[in-house]
Amino acid sequence: MEGFRYTLAAFAVQSGGYEGVNCNTAALGDLIVTGITLGSVYALIALGYTMVYGVLKLINFAHDSIFMIGAAAAYYLFVVWFGWTEEVSGIGLIVLTLVGLMFSALASGGAALTLERLAYRPLRRRGAARLSFLIAAVGASFFVTYLFQQEFLLGTAEHNFGSFMPSTPIFEVIGSPLNRPRLLLILGAVVMFIVLDRFVRTTRTGRSIRAVSEDIDAARMMGVNVDRVVATTFFIGGFFGGIAGFLYALVFRKVAWNLGFIPGIKAFTSAVLGGIGNLRGAVLGGLLLGLIENLSTICIGSEWRNVVAFSVLVLVLIFRPTGVLGEGLAK
């Protein structure tokens, strides 16, 4: 018995418990800035999850591959096709950035639209069960991701995204240098969110999106073209995912076939954290998750950050499944 207790103690010690909590706050500023940067990526992707969820009450599992398509499109445009990898400044920088943003956004938006048309719409027409939708979404996600893993597309290697945007720091925030790509990512997330929020709240299409998310049958009876609204929603989600993909490639300077998975699932976590179906919740959740994940590395090793993020998801679902701001696109 004594021996057994000893081995148990040894087991506990070797599992890493003996070091105690060792917090290192030296890099706090860096962590906050990185947290907000990553959080902006999550927020942009989460907007896509939340839009589709708001309208169809469906988790679009394939959204992570839509995000990856955005990054892959940027890689093709800038590295493979045109070789715009040299750093530029002034007007050239602005033009290239806008071209990249639009190209990635349209590529991802188009992919999302195709996906809706080929996979989800037939399922809706057939009145398929929820389980069928989820399985089809998972299938679509893996189809797209592994399609890009094939040699005729990205292949298994991780590619360097030699960026045209200088990554030298331009100024410091809370002791942490901030460079152009990161600044663009954070600003981009904020601006895109405001545009989307206004769009959903004030325009005619936005009103139909809200109507469909409130009650699909009533909306149809009131003359809303539900198919078009669903397609628009997928396109907007994809559009945002593409922007996130482009900015992600710009900041982290690498593109790979599997880069969508981890940000995808974390973005979903963000959407749930903020309240799925809720646009403001998606952004809030994204920033919160980015910060939690990065600040956790102060006390826990950075190799645990993914575990922390996923544990947040489980905890949120246990204690507040409707998220911080509650559910609902119409709110």
Add this chain to the structure above:
Amino acid sequence: MSQTEKETPKLNTKRLRGVEVQFEDYAPGLARVLPDGVLSAINAVFYGWQKLGILRYIFAGIMLAAIALPLGPAKDEVLVRTGFYMLAALGLNVVVGLAGLLDLGYVAFFMIGSYTVALFTESNATAHPAILDPWLILPIAVVVAMVTGLLLGTPTLRLRGDYLAIVTLGFHEIVRQTARNLSVVNGSRGVTSIPHPDFSIFGKSVEFGVLDPQKYWFVLCVFIVIALFIVQRIKDSRIGRSWEAIREDEVAASAMGIPVVKMKLYAFAIGASTSGLAGWALATKVGFISPNNFPLLSSILVLCAVVIGGIGSSLGALLGAALVFGLPELLRDIGAETILGFDVQTGRIAIFGFLLVVMMIFRPGGLISSSRRRAELSSGGDIAADSTAPGIPGES
């Protein structure tokens, strides 16, 4: 939508208990083409088979085990590797097919089973709480996997089905990353020299060598038959009927007094423990495990096996696993490098992903599906939804 499209296959209530299945139930199209004589002959076989009762399982086991005999050691190896996933698919079929819960991190339990073996045997994990015989660890591995399943399921099964899917997906990553970061199981280097499950019976010792796949296959067959037996018995029991009710309409089931969360937990626990058992088998066979052996992909592939084979059908799960895990290996064996321009090893996932979508649109019941299950899947029934969320809006 026109009325004809909406019409679901007619159900013959006389056969709803699942006792006398006829060939028409599986392949109505084929049944119509076949001449009457052949059809009734097939149905006579079906009938006789069903009259065998419990003996069926023993027969099935013997037939399954016999597959290994004419094949060489190399093919047997493929068979054994497929066998682990056949067993796992049987368990996942309970979770996804019978109870209608989408579990995307199913291989996490598999991994837990494997690592339990590593921890309790004289492998080179750095600390062992106790050293036990592999056969003694078997129940421990099963129980540990089951308890983990219950711990994960208790909070999440109360929520709507989509959340469960993503939580299990996250759970797979949690388990994998934890294994990768824990020094006690050698982190990403993995654990080696896990002992084989040698045992002695009637004074005769049975030893498992590394290149001895046949014995492992026989052991796996025993597991598969036991799992098959348990699953089939539960399917027709009170619990099985509760699952069916929950899958069909959770609110109605709950109103009829079915303890919904408890029943879902049963399904989850059965699934997790089967996965743990398969993990035990894999660890003792291969002798080496590392977090990289259990990518998220394997969870998805097991799901593909269940869905492609026939959601809700045990036979379908076995067939699906053979197709998803065995076929690519065989293709590689015969020297096929690519199928339709896709690399066999990696491209199969793209193909299976595509198949999942096509399957859900055109044949949601999978390859082997009874008309009853097909009817359910195309009925727009609100599977795995909670009480407030409406189903996916159809063109009603």
